[in-house]
Amino acid sequence: MKLGVIGVGNAGSKIVDKMVEFESLTNRKLCRHVMVINTARTDLTKPDHIPEDRRILIGDTHQKAKGHGVGGDVDVGAEVAKNDMDEIRRAFDDVDIHEVDAILVCASLGGGTGSGAGPVVINELQKMYDEPVYGLGVLPGKYEGGRPALNAARSLQSFVNNTDNFIAFDNDAWRSKDQTVGEGYEGMNRELATRIVTLLGAGEYDEPTIAENAMDSSDIIRTLDTDGISSIGYASTSVDNSDGFMKRFREDHEIEDSSNSAAKINGLVRRAVNSRLTLPCEPSSADRALIVLSGPPSELSRKGLESAREWIENEVDTVEVLAGDDPRENANALSAVVLLSNVTQTPRIEAIQEQAVAAQEKIAEQEAVREEEIADLITDKDGKIDPVI
Numbered sequence: 189m190k191l192g193v194i195g196v197g198n199a200g201s202k203i204v205d206k207m208v209e210f211e212s213l214t215n216r217k218l219c220r221h222v223m224v225i226n227t228a229r230t231d232l233t234k235p236d237h238i239p240e241d242r243r244i245l246i247g248d249t250h251q252k253a254k255g256h257g258v259g260g261d262v263d264v265g266a267e268v269a270k271n272d273m274d275e276i277r278r279a280f281d282d283v284d285i286h287e288v289d290a291i292l293v294c295a296s297l298g299g300g301t302g303s304g305a306g307p308v309v310i311n312e313l314q315k316m317y318d319e320p321v322y323g324l325g326v327l328p329g330k331y332e333g334g335r336p337a338l339n340a341a342r343s344l345q346s347f348v349n350n351t352d353n354f355i356a357f358d359n360d361a362w363r364s365k366d367q368t369v370g371e372g373y374e375g376m377n378r379e380l381a382t383r384i385v386t387l388l389g390a391g392e393y394d395e396p397t398i399a400e401n402a403m404d405s406s407d408i409i410r411t412l413d414t415d416g417i418s419s420i421g422y423a424s425t426s427v428d429n430s431d432g433f434m435k436r437f438r439e440d441h442e443i444e445d446s447s448n449s450a451a452k453i454n455g456l457v458r459r460a461v462n463s464r465l466t467l468p469c470e471p472s473s474a475d476r477a478l479i480v481l482s483g484p485p486s487e488l489s490r491k492g493l494e495s496a497r498e499w500i501e502n503e504v505d506t507v508e509v510l511a512g513d514d515p516r517e518n519a520n521a522l523s524a525v526v527l528l529s530n531v532t533q534t535p536r537i538e539a540i541q542e543q544a545v546a547a548q549e550k551i552a553e554q555e556a557v558r559e560e561e562i563a564d565l566i567t568d569k570d571g572k573i574d575p576v577i
């Protein structure tokens with residue numbers, strides 16, 4: 189698939205940066221247009237792989253943002269994006285839409301810029317283009333407290349309602365227990381970029397491929413076309429892709445090798461579904477699923493892919509399962525990515541909603557106490573307002 193990729197806010201921009209890094213390391217050609225949008229000038233200097241002229245600062249003249257971010261305030265994030273919409277639109281004008289099959293907007297839902305400006309950007313893209321617009325959103329960890337959960341619960345609805353599909357990544361599930369907030373982001377972003385680029389980059393090659401089961405971008409678009417929330421599973425195993433003795437040996441043992449390959453693929457796909465998903469969920473609650481098998485052509489097996497597809501159909505009980513190969517001549521690993529589209533049994537999303545309700549109640553209580561304190565300060569014992577002077 190050919191993609192336009194837009195990162196909004198700090199985490200969104202870092203994830204886009206990692207996607208571009210991964211695709212260039214693996215010779216893929218997924219991200220045809222990249223752009224990052226932020227309210228914080230310093231965060232815009234962080235990406236290593238985004239050209240300078242594709243970094244858009246918004247809100248530098250806004251009274252609350254002033255180029256320093258929006259401090260977790262979703263409403264300010266949304267307001268800034270609306271105010272600077274002309275500038276954002278001008279940046280979109282450079283995107284040659286005939287060159288892309290879809291647009292992906294990446295953001296974290298726990299901060300203020302990604303969760304506030306992200307949905308505004310998505311709405312504008314939906315108005316401007318007919319191509320599908322997908323969201324890739326990071327859910328804050330429980331350990332971060334009520335405010336990020338409240339932001340996420342509010343903006344999740346906007347992301348899901350306004351995108352053709354929302355792929356979720358749960359910080360809670362991916363953080364190691366001994367890590368504090370902020371630690372481990374680099375590794376988490378790399379894991380997410382690997383999954384998303386291997387999935388969406390399937391089928392884009394410099395040279396035409398003759399692979400009979402090659403994945404087609406229309407299959408990916410079809411699987412994502414559910415208006416729901418998705419999760420991705422991934423498993424990988426290293427392979428010998430040298431020209432040396434081992435490869436010749438394996439070629440000489442073709443029959444044995446092909447049944448081995450089929451078993452390996454089947455095992456890999458099962459491992460992907462049972463692995464740590466980007467969003468923990470009950471796989472059987474998915475409406476549609478898609479398998480991409482990526483690796484050297486000698487490792488791909490039609491039989492293996494077909495039996496893995498049947499396994500997902502039966503065991504995971506998903507109605508529609510598509511599968512395809514992504515042959516990569518020089519790859520030194522065989523990877524399976526499984527997209528579970530429109531999953532509904534997602535405990536973390538339910539927990540975020542509960543955490544958000546509790547946070548909202550706490551904020552309301554604190555406001556009531558503050559109002560009482562202010563009233564006490566400015567009124568005399570008879571309840572009359574004390575003049576300031």
Ligand SMILES: Nc1nc2c(ncn2[C@@H]2O[C@H](COP(=O)(O)OP(=O)(O)OP(=O)(O)O)[C@@H](O)[C@H]2O)c(=O)[nH]1
Pocket residue numbers: 196197198199200202203227228256257258259260261295296297298299300301302303326327328329332336359369370373374376377
């Ligand atoms: N997975 C992941 N999560 C991140 C990363 N950086 C921040 N977060 C999470 O993102 C949330 C904060 O969002 P940010 O993207 O930093 O903030 P922002 O959208 O730029 O908004 P403001 O800082 O309020 O202007 C918190 O839930 C963090 O845990 C990252 O690199 N990877």
